[in-house]
Amino acid sequence: EVQLVESGGGVVRPGGSLRLSCAGSGFTFEDYGLSWVRQAPGKGPEWVSGINWKGGRTGYADSVKGRFAISRDNARNSLYLEMNSLRTEDTALYYCARSMGAGLRIYDFDYWGQGTLVTVSS
Amino acid sequence: QSVLTQPPSVSAAPGQKVTISCSGSSSNIGNNYVSWYQQLPGTAPKLLIYDSNNRPSGIPGRFSGSKSDTSATLGITGLQTGDEADYYCGTWDDSLSAFVFGTGTTVTVL
Numbered sequence: 001e002v003q004l005v006e007s008g009g010g011v012v013r014p015g016g017s018l019r020l021s022c023a024g025s026g027f028t029f030e031d032y033g034l035s036w037v038r039q040a041p042g043k044g045p046e047w048v049s050g051i052n053w054k055g056g057r058t059g060y061a062d063s064v065k066g067r068f069a070i071s072r073d074n075a076r077n078s079l080y081l082e083m084n085s086l087r088t089e090d091t092a093l094y095y096c097a098r099s100m101g102a103g104l105r106i107y108d109f110d111y112w113g114q115g116t117l118v119t120v121s122s
Numbered sequence: 123q124s125v126l127t128q129p130p131s132v133s134a135a136p137g138q139k140v141t142i143s144c145s146g147s148s149s150n151i152g153n154n155y156v157s158w159y160q161q162l163p164g165t166a167p168k169l170l171i172y173d174s175n176n177r178p179s180g181i182p183g184r185f186s187g188s189k190s191d192t193s194a195t196l197g198i199t200g201l202q203t204g205d206e207a208d209y210y211c212g213t214w215d216d217s218l219s220a221f222v223f224g225t226g227t228t229v230t231v232l
Contacts, residue, residue, distance in 0.1 A: 035221065037167075044124070044208070044210055044223055044224075044225065044226040045159075045161075045167055045210060045223050046223065047212075047220055047221040047222065047223065050221065059219055059220060060220075061220055062218070062220075095166055095167075100172060105154075105214050106214055106221045107154060107155040107156075107157060107172065107173065107213065107214055108155070108157035108169060108172040108173070108212070109157070109159075109167070109169060109212075110169050110172070110178060112166035112167060112168075113166065114166060115166060
């Protein structure tokens with residue numbers, strides 16, 4: 001069974017940092033592209049960042065470019081999101097999601113985690 | 123503000139059919155595959171349609187997808203109370219170099 005389990009969320013002050021992790025199991029982790037997708041309370045999902053199967057190509061939404069960094073460790077079946085200079089508008093449930101393909105050009109997400117909540121507040 | 127536009131809500135009686143449109147441009151829908159997601163309250167989005175018109179294993183045939191030029195459509199036939207949810211389209215945008223979701227549509231079963 002494919003599973004994605006996020007962790008690392010919490011409450012942080014504006015300007016602070018946080019590192020999210022996503023552990024994958026039940027599939028060959030290195031064969032798939034992965035993304036972080038967030039959803040603010042009462043809003044629709046927003047793609048935040050994606051990474052291809054090998055980690056050599058990454059992409060970011062304009063809203064987080066220069067502040068967030070995505071990475072993966074295929075030996076540990078893990079995906080990460082380093083978030084810096086956090087803003088109140090970054091408050092959301094952050095999902096880890098698997099692409100059906102291996103590349104960075106994403107068309108779909110076939111498996112999602114349960115999400116980890118990030119709250120940015122003073 | 124999303125580059126993919128959906129109607130805010132659609133509704134129909136049980137057993138009837140609804141269609142949800144997703145309007146984009148040549149830089150997204152016009153040049154890429156579209157996917158559709160169902161989100162029930164308090165849960166993660168669930169993939170309903172991939173590559174514009176394919177259903178993953180386990181998704182009933184009542185759900186269908188199509189694409190024409192810069193628009194895509196999700197159809198739900200034989201509407202059930204369990205279909206009440208938010209629905210989102212999504213695709214890659216070549217200009218933004220980003221995956222984009224639609225504005226979302228709430229389906230209500232009357």
